[in-house]
Amino acid sequence: MKARQPSNECVALSVCIRHLFQEFVLLLVIERKIVKSLSKDQVKAIQDSGINCEIRKVEELVSQEDILSLGEDDLVLLAKIANATYRAGFPVVSNVEYDTKIIAELERRNPNHEFLATVEPEPVPLYKTVPLPEKMLSTDKVYSDKEIIQWIERVEKFGQEIGLDSGEVLIKVSHKLDGYAAYDDGERLYTRGDGVRGQDITRAFNRGLKVAESAKRGMGPGEIVVDKEYFDKELSGEFENTRNVLASVIAEKNVNSKVSKAIEDKACVFFPFASLKGWIGSCEAFKKQYKNIFDDMWGGGDYEVDGLVVEVLNEDLKRLMGSTRKHHRWQVAYKRNLEKATVVVSQVIPQTSRTGRITPVAEFPPIKLSGATIRRATLHNYGMVKSKGVGKGSIVELVRSGLVIPKIEKIIEGVDPEIPELCPSCHSKVVWDGDNIFCPNSTDCPAQAENTLIHFFKTMPNVDGFGPKVIEKLYENKITKIHQVYNLSVEELVDMGFGEKTATNLVDQLKLSKIRELEDWRFLAAFGIPRLGEASCEKLLSNYHIDEVFRLEVDEVASIEGFAETSATVICEGLKDVRSEFLKVYSLGFRLSKTKQSKEQLSGLQLDGLQVVFSGTMKAASRSEMESNAKKLGAKVGKSISSKTDFLVVGDSVGEKKVKDAKTKGVKVLSEEEYERYIKMQTDFKKS
Structure with missing residues (x-):
């Protein structure tokens, strides 16, 4: 029997299917090509750091060009991956991209995120951690003249509190070494770790590592670094970068023979920060000539540098300025980022935050800037939108900075902007507060309520499972308050669409979070x-x-x-x-x-726990000096009188109303002389 021939329609359909299949396969190939593959060293660095994530997921994250499209969890995960691989010497992104893209975007979304208050660790896998002799914090970063001036003004303000004028405050500018942070107490060498606990790597000294500049041991914090010229001549053929060399310097065993030779040749050294040379002068002089100082010092030195460190040298002022959980307030690192781009704004979109503030986000056609594809930029506030004319068709200049990624540096050509009258989330009428507009509907605005739940469970370290997708599902089921979440049962969660196992785990996590100790x-x-x-x-x-x-x-x-x-x-x-x-x-x-x-910490001070208000013109010192001294003696200094105020200290020209108000509230009124006698009496009593 003669075989039946396929119809023309079948042939056409077959060809069409084949073409579609080929295109589908091609798309898969293309998709796989744009996803960065990690090297074995990068995979090992991630695994050693304890990050629990599928490698395919990591590859997708590091390939993501539009950082703004990532959720907060993925953004934090990407930051951890970037940090782990950079510290290990096999970075998936550059140091600049980490600061100005990943960290800055996280700061924009959630400035109080726990990760931002954490010191980026210098990981050494598999070894027990030990307490550091003193905290080793990160250095805060600034990228502009404006930020440097703001820092100087803060220094001057703190200096005035202890009687130092700008000419008496000493400033040092030195290179920010880009090596491996460590601490030398004279007996042991420690990694920086998380800033509080590090790992003992004294073995580096035992195998011949020297202190730079022929300095002595025990000078505290510093960096293990490699001479740039030596690296280029002797090591670059075998090592991709200096961080790979440093990883071998501190390795427990199997130290590369070329690295051993570099240690012997004193090309690898521990450089204490205290030994760094640089510019030293008064704060007053620095304020006048910091641009020239930066220009003269930029890019110099025998070792890899990552900017310039500007720090206060007066010990009493450093103690007063103190630190945050992550940074010392008395020092900053100055970095430069000079790349700019001019774009035409497509539209400005309002977004309601957890606090109700409505933030303007400018969108524009995709543009490459400092290695990243940029599509959006967050503006400061709607006051700026209104005064500068930022809207559809306006022309703006973008930069990549450490504050916001990206940042609109200036408005080249403005337009008549659109200012939202209603909240984009709940459609309530917005209200102005200074340069900002707010949604006043704090109780029923979806954006505020949902983001508040997300923030709560992100900040709580002792409860897992309540990520943005879970919160979104709860919110869809009318769960808008934190206490409502804690009152949920397994049955209620199952009714909302959660699997029974997931629902049980969520309820168990809520119970555990109440049992586990929390600050x-x-x-x-x-x-x-x-x-x-x-x-x-x-x-x-x-x-x-x-x-x-x-x-x-x-x-x-x-x-x-x-x-x-x-x-x-x-x-x-x-x-x-x-x-x-x-x-x-x-x-x-x-x-x-x-x-x-x-009160417990200040026990024994003359004004321990007392609340004091100063009013009028003082004779012995200015009022601000009196307030500063009172704080040092343990007092809480207020600006106005309340029922909890203990003393009102009055000088000349004090208002009768204030004195009368104090007496009405039972507050003891002291003259300046009576106040000084009280302090002396308390001093004599403490001594006895």
């Missing part, structure tokens, strides 16, 4: 009160117990060192807003460890 300052920070990040919460709770803070008045918060009156006002308003929800959650019985009270 009280971290618990308070989880409620996302404006101006109360983790460091500020810790400072607040070192002065007041957690069950006292919701009764605080503005002057009581402002009297705490580090809190300005403006911040105190915002904090008190924020505390009032969350009080009801906080008490409902707090009453569930969390196991909170109390922050050590400053």
Whole structure:
């Protein structure tokens, strides 16, 4: 029988299917090509760091050009991956891209995120950690003249508090070495680790590592570095970069023979920061000529550098300025990023944040800038949009900076902008507050409520499973408050569409989070009160117990060192807003460890725990000097009188109303002389 021939329609269909299949295969090939493959060394660095993630997922993250499209969890994961591979010497992104792209975007979204308060570790896998002799914090970074001036002004302000003028404050500028951070106490050499605990790598000294500049051992923090010229001549053929060499310097065993030779030739050394040479002069002189100083020092030195470090040398001023959980306030690293681009804005989109502030985001056609494809840029506020004319068709200049990625540097050509009248999330009528517009609907605005839940569970370190997708599903089922989440049962979660195993795990995690011990300052920070990040919460709770803070008045918060009156006002308003929800959650019985009270820390000082207000013109010193001295003696200094004020100290020209108000509230009024006698009497009493 003759075989039946296929119809023309079947042939056409067959050809069409074959072409479609070929195109599909081609698309798969193309997709696989744009996903970066990790090297064996990068994979090992990630595994050694303890990051638990599929390698395919890692490859997709590091291939992502539009950083703004990543969720917050993925952004943090990418930061950890970038840090681990960079520290190991096999970076998936550059140091500049890490600072100005990943970290800056995380800062924009969630400036109080726990990761931002964590010192990036120098990982050495598989070894036990030990306490460092002193904390080794990261160095904060600035990228512009404006930021340098702001830092100088802060230094000057702190200096005035202890009687130092700008000519008496000493500033040092030195190279920021790009090596392997370590600490030498004279007996052991430690990695920086997480800034509090590191690992013992004294073996590097035992195998011949020397201290740079023929300096002695025991000079504290520094960097293990490799001479650039020596690396180019002797090591570059075998090692991709200097960090690969440093990994071998501190390895437990199997040290590369060429690295051993480099140690012997003193090309690999430990360089204490205290031995770094540089420019030293007064703050006054630095302020006048910092541009020339930076230009003269930029790019010099025998070792790899990553900018310039500017720091205060006066020990008493350094103690006063202190540090955040991550950075010393008395030093900054200055970096340069000179690449710019001009773009035409396609549109400005409003986005409602957790605090209700509506942020303008400018969108434009994709453009390459400093190695990244940029499609959006967050503007400061709608005051800027209004005054500068940023909108569809406006022409702006972009830069990649450490503040915001990317940052609109200037407006070249403005337009008549559109200002939203309604919240994009709940459609409530917006209100202006200075240069910002806010959604006043804090209780029912979806963006605020959902983001508040996300922030709470992101900040709480003792509960897992409540990521953005879970929170989104809860919100869809009318769960909008933290206490509602904690009251959920397995059955209710199953009814919402969660699997029984997932629902059981979520409920178990909620129960465990109440049993596991948690710092009280971290618990308070989880409620996302404006101006109360983790460091500020810790400072607040070192002065007041957690069950006292919701009764605080503005002057009581402002009297705490580090809190300005403006911040105190915002904090008190924020505390009032969350009080009801906080008490409902707090009453569930969390196991909170109390922050050590400053009253306990200051025990024995003459004004220990007293609240003092100064008014009028003082004779012995200026009022600000009197306030500063009172703080050093343990007092809480306020600007206005409350029922909790202990003393009103009056000088000349004090208002009668203030004195009368003090007496009405039972506050003791002291003249300047009586105040000084009281301090002397307390001093004599403490000595006896």
